[in-house]
């Protein structure tokens with residue numbers, strides 16, 4: 506059987522609902538459906554999830570949230586009416602409206618998925634199974650055993666179900682919201698719980714592109730990639746698949762297909778354990794994120810000075826900063842974090858490092874982007890890294906740092922924010938132009 510997740514753009518209005526139905530009914534194996542909340546469409550510039558977040562903000566600042574709520578209600582009633590459904594969505598809308606004054610964030614923001622799934626279940630003639638009945642999180646970790654037991658008691662194997670994505674419940678049966686883009690995680694978890702043969706992730710692009718299509722408009726599609734490569738690309742910012750959604754499918758070796766609801770006839774991307782040798786490219790994908798800061802510290806033979814390092818880490822712990830990377834050398838250490846993770850503590854951290862840790866030098870670099878080149882060939886052919894560095898060296902882009910991780914499938918460059926798009930373009934064009942030459946040279 507297959508689990509199929511449909512993203513926000515795939516369920517944005519009644520026309521998109523019809524496309525979903527055609528896909529689901531096109532294959533009898535699509536038995537478990539996960540939906541996101543109605544997303545953006547030509548007529549609707551804001552996702553329902555973001556409208557719900559806006560309601561919470563308006564409520565908290567004492568402003569009138571009713572127009573926003575009414576707008577959401579109208580969207581769902583329109584989908585119901587345009588599809589000729591009978592489901593009494595007004596009853597659910599009334600309950601939600603009555604709750605807004607005292608609702609917590611997770612409950613309120615999860616209602617988009619809840620309402621969308623109710624309508625989709627009715628439209629498909631499938632059983633609506635609320636995620637709050639079986640998706641259990643303990644201390645933020647998903648409880649696979651308990652959840653599987655619960656799911657078995659609700660839906661018999663082989664039954665056709667629609668589940669709202671993006672949330673589950675905690676030990677106290679309160680709604681637990683996943684990170685943004687979390688319906689991908691719900692779909693992957695459900696595929697795991699049901700031992701699916703395939704996890705289909707239906708979105709608005711025909712697969713994962715080698716580089717963000719908003720930067721490279723005709724970016725080449727990745728036909729196949731490994732779970733590890735997808736994990737790295739998602740972590741580095743490709744929004745098409747949530748990074749935490751890889752593991753549940755990977756654990757049971759369930760292939761993931763990224764497909765396009767608007768063009769179901771087009772091939773997408775397949776995520777597997779091992780790509781077929783013929784499908785392997787030297788570089789699988791390029792991804793990145795803007796707005797990082799780097800704090801670099803140095804001291805003679807720092808890597809051996811545990812006394813100093815422990816002072817440094819005590820300071821980091823005191824400020825409770827989550828760093829993404831910590832490249833190090835004999836005399837130096839760098840701490841790389843997203844600007845938002847250090848926010849207004851940056852100056853205080855620098856002062857503490859300068860005054861309390863007995864270092865020779867503390868340097869801060871701001872407004873940097875990280876660009877990652879991901880390929881499971883990198884480990885086998887380290888010369889690829891050299892070729893890319895060479896190419897960047899010949900361009901006008903200043904490279905602030907290079908990190909090659911021990912995972913060996915990712916090479917990261919730090920560049921100025923203003924060079925971010927240019928770096929991705931340069932790597933993309935060069936890799937594609939010289940791929941044949943590189944193949945021969947390495």
Ligand SMILES: Nc1ncnc2c1ncn2[C@@H]1O[C@H](COP(=O)(O)OP(=O)(O)O)[C@@H](O)[C@H]1O
Pocket residue numbers: 511512513514515541544686707708709710712713714715716717718719742743744745746
């Ligand atoms: N490398 C990439 N390949 C494909 N899409 C990408 C990539 N990087 C970013 N994206 C963006 O991800 C979007 C799809 O993700 P998302 O908006 O979360 O879809 P959904 O609403 O279906 O879950 C695409 O429209 C595209 O703009």
Ligand SMILES: N[C@@H](CC(=O)OP(=O)(O)O)C(=O)O
Pocket residue numbers: 511512513514541542544552554555617670671684685686687688689
């Ligand atoms: N609706 C949620 C969860 C989600 O997965 O959405 P989407 O599939 O549209 O990225 C969000 O916007 O974050």
